Amino acid sequence: GAVVSQHPSWVICKSGTSVKIECRSLDFQATTMFWYRQFPKQSLMLMATSNEGSKATYEQGVEKDKFLINHASLTLSTLTVTSAHPEDSSFYICSAREQVISDEQYFGPGTRLTVT
């Protein structure tokens, strides 16, 4: 149990376009979902935390107008990278927390974004 999926697993887009990444909890309801970013040879860094039905909370230095997060249901959160630039190329990974049984975060497999 506790499976989190992400779609797509990799995407290439042109500079200036927008890309949407989906994160789904497949067998549990996620009260909270998290979005992380990992640059090469660096650690996973939390970008934002979202609770179903409310606005996401962004970490310092993360532009909320550039990285739009929507958590419309207890099983789906989306991250939209707007007006993508090459420096946005990174590995984006989501996690979900169920919080009734445990506080553990369950991670998705990640999405590799390349902006050309």
Place this chain on the structure above:
Amino acid sequence: DQQVKQNSPSLSVQEGRISILNCDYTNSMFDYFLWYKKYPAEGPTFLISISSIKDKNEDGRFTVFLNKSAKHLSLHIVPSQPGDSAVYFCAASEGTGANNLFFGTGTRLTVIP
């Protein structure tokens, strides 16, 4: 500013021997520590955790040791198996239900048959 550090990017160990993965942290407010294991094309999966009120937690072949005064923790795997080959991430937080997990950069463990 990297608050959780894994200074060894890779480690190779013979099957059956002990694997020791190390992690250091700088934030004295961290009181909950976790180890995650990651296979290629998969997300990190939770392996074992330890609260700062303990200095050791054991789960089967996996043991985590915490040295609060040194701000250091380690993961011991014994005996190591080829299936243990993966990237291991150390993470820390303030409290068990904290939103913000601070991760290390990971250590790639290769267990040689």
